[in-house]
Amino acid sequence: MVTRAVIAASVLMSLLLAQQALAAKGRDFYSILGVSRDADETAVKKAYRKQALKWHPDRHPENKQKAEEKFRDVAAAYETLSDPEKREMYDQYGEDGARGGGHPGGGAGGFNAHFGGQDPFDLFNMFAGGGGMGGGGGAGGQRRMQFNMGGSGGGGAFTGGFGMGGGSRGGGFEGPPPSLYEDDPHVQHLDKDSFPAAESGWVWVIHFYANGNGHCRAMAPNIKAAAASLKGVAKVGVVDCDAHKELCKAQGVPVPPSIKAFVAGSPPRNFNGVISAKAVSDWALGLIPSRVVQLGSDKALNELLAKCEGGGGKSKERAAWALCVVLVSAKAETPPLYRALSGAYQGRIAFGELRASAKGAAAVAARLGVDLEAEKAGGKLPLLVSVCNGDVVVAERYGGQLKSEPLTRHLDSYAAGKKCAKQVRLVPGTDLGRFSAGALKQLCADKGLECLGCSEKEDYMRRLQQFIDEGAAAL
Known part of the structure; x- marks a missing residue:
């Protein structure tokens, strides 16, 4: 008669043999994810998120080869255990048996055609929200997540991606994330028809992004803040590379993210620093060229005024609107806004600057109707003087704020030269x-x-x- 002890020992031996057989047939996907054999779908997903982030190769620059192997194992484990049919066959035959079509030595068709075939980086990107957290070339031709654009420090490049906070919803598995720049008033959404021309006169900073890309999502708040600080000084645009793939490729961005600056007369420039609102803003300000003439003598003033005499010239040296503007300032550097306007209105308005510290500044200011010493003493610098037709007799002091919007409105009021035409003095001797x-x-x-x-x-x-x-x- 068979005793209970003998039965128990027989069952235990059978289980041990089954586990040994399974181990011999491939990887132990349950151990790789760190879940029990009865783990449900939610537990498997949670385990995959944890292990994929833990073993992503970009987090292990000191040992990428080992990390890549672990990363592939984690992806294969999730792909198998998250699919009920694949999981059932794996539980019965192990990895090798399942690859063979459902039993050891099986054919290459059926289940094998769908087993473990997805690129582990594509799988990771799918969890990050469609487009992932970056791209580029990886070992063996695989797409790889890159963090060469910097971040907010430490592991900040992962923030906002992969359902770990900062931009994902419900753990990252409940549909596409919201648009990165939806309803932001400081950025312009660009496509092939609205993409800025180099001759626009403005410096453009453009973020090429993928909406579901975790790295792009981490960058977006800094781009928005930079755009707000650059308002009126530089233009900030965004291109959704999911919607405009050809435009992104044409601009040298096969895989986002990328931040580029476009300056008239220069090739596009890439931002390669650590992403922060200040860093992007300072970078853009440093790229703004100056077309402002420094006025330290009567000769320099006369040369400036000659550019707006009569207007209508086609040369960029001529002011087609017959307007010259002169900034009188106590500063040692030209303000970024003034530099930006000098580029934006190039060929229409001539820009000059008179620094109070320049030798002979008082005499030049007097020609413009400005008592330099009195203005300095009264704290009324900087100030702006508008001169039509090169005639200092009709010079007018601008009475508005020296800020982007009011200044732009003031300059636009001289459009097409009509305002200056009305100020021409028709008197004997007029040339x-x-x-x-x-x-x-x-x-x-x-x-x-x-x-x-x-x-x-x-x-x-x-x-x-x-x-x-x-x-x-x-x-």
Whole structure:
């Protein structure tokens, strides 16, 4: 008669043999994830998140090869144990048996075609929200998550990705994350039609991103803050590389994230530092070119004023709106906003700057109607003076704030040269030859002068000179 002890020993021996057989047939996926054999789907997902982050190769620069092996094991374990059919076959036959089609020595079709075939980095990216936390080339051609753009310090590059906080919802498994830049008033969403042209005059800072990419999501708050601080000084745009893949590839961004600056006359520049709002903002400010003429003498002022005499010139050295503006400042450096405006309005307005510390500054200021010493004593510097047609007699002091929006409105009020045309003084000695044909035509219109048959510059000059002579005779 078989005793209970014999039965128990037989069962125990069978279990041990089964475990040994399973171990001999491949990897122990339960041990790899650190879960029990009766773990449910939620426990398996939670374990995968933990182990994938623990063994991601970019967290082990000192031993990438070992980390990559562990990372692949974790991915294979999750892919198997998260699928009921695959898990059942694995429990019966182990990894090797399952690869063979459901039993040891089985064919290559069926289950084998779907077993462990997904790229472990693709799987990781899927958990991060579609697009992952970066990209690039990895060993064996696999896509790899890269953290070469820096972060907020420590493991900060992982923040916001993979359902670990900062931008994911419900652990990262409840659908796509919200748009990174939805409704942000300080960034411009760009596509191939709205992508900035190099001749726009502004410095553009552009974040090429993938909406579900954890690294991109970690960067977004800093980009938004930088955009707010750069308002009116530099433009900040974003390109969703999931929606505009071809544009991203054309701009040298096959895999986001990337931050690039576009400056007129220069090739695109990559931001390679540690991501912070201040770092991005300072980088952009340093890229803003200056087209501001420094005025330390009468000669320099005369050269500036010559650029806005008459306007209408096609050269970038001419001010088509016939306007010169001069910033009178006690500062030793040109403000970024003024530099930015000098580029944005290049060819339309000529920009000059008079520093109070410059030798001869008082005499130059006096020509513009500014008592430099009194302004310094009263703390009224900086100030801005507008000069139409190169004529300092009609120079006007700007009375608004020296901030982006009011300054832009002020400068735009001179658009097309119409405002300056109204300020031309038609008196004996006025050099009409310095004006373009368009400016002369506008002068006739502003003065209410008919010019029948006029089509050439000389025609308008004759009519205006007649008006000047009639005025002089009347006196």
